[in-house]
Amino acid sequence: xxxxxxxxxxxxxxxxxxxxxxxxxxxxxxxxxxxxxxxxxxxxxxxxxxxxxxxxxxxxxxxxxxxxxxxxxxxxxxxxxxxxxxxxxxxxxxxxxxxxxxxxxxxxxxxxxxxxxxxxxxxxxxxxxxxxxxxxxxxxxxxxxxxxx
Numbered sequence: 724x725x726x727x728x729x730x731x732x733x734x735x736x737x738x739x740x741x742x743x744x745x746x747x748x749x750x751x752x753x754x755x756x757x758x759x760x761x762x763x764x765x766x767x768x769x770x771x772x773x774x775x776x777x778x779x780x781x782x783x784x785x786x787x788x789x790x791x792x793x794x795x796x797x798x799x800x801x802x803x804x805x806x807x808x809x810x811x812x813x814x815x816x817x818x819x820x821x822x823x824x825x826x827x828x829x830x831x832x833x834x835x836x837x838x839x840x841x842x843x844x845x846x847x848x849x850x851x852x853x854x855x856x857x858x859x860x861x862x863x864x865x866x867x868x869x870x871x872x
Contacts, residue, residue, distance in 0.1 A: 743870030762834035
């Protein structure tokens with residue numbers, strides 16, 4: 724049993740078929756018994772990703788509503804939710820000084836680092852489909868996983 728921190732580019736793969744979906748579904752399966760953690764920011768980013776796909780007509784409105792509803796249910800019952808607080812935001816600013824990241828990516832990475840500091844011996848695996856963000860995570864001492872690789 725392992726702890727996986729799902730950055731939104733990986734999280735979406737649990738709900739929308741993309742390269743890496745099968746690997747994430749195996750990690751999330753009950754028989755695997757892994758814990759999956761997310762930052763509250765992932766809720767906003769997930770909604771954005773689904774609505775963007777709806778607007779580009781990759782998915783229809785009914786499917787978008789079902790995906791958002793299912794995600795909201797899972798957010799309450801299946802995911803470990805990492806607290807987004809001032810310390811995480813401060814760490815994100817520090818990460819921006821060290822790595823060429825977008826703001827929300829730095830917040831996601833800071834959330835995983837906060838989880839690492841709270842989880843003791845059960846270190847999280849930073850799970851993400853963005854190579855630059857994954858490289859920053861690995862430079863910060865986190866194990867990384869690109870589900871599409």
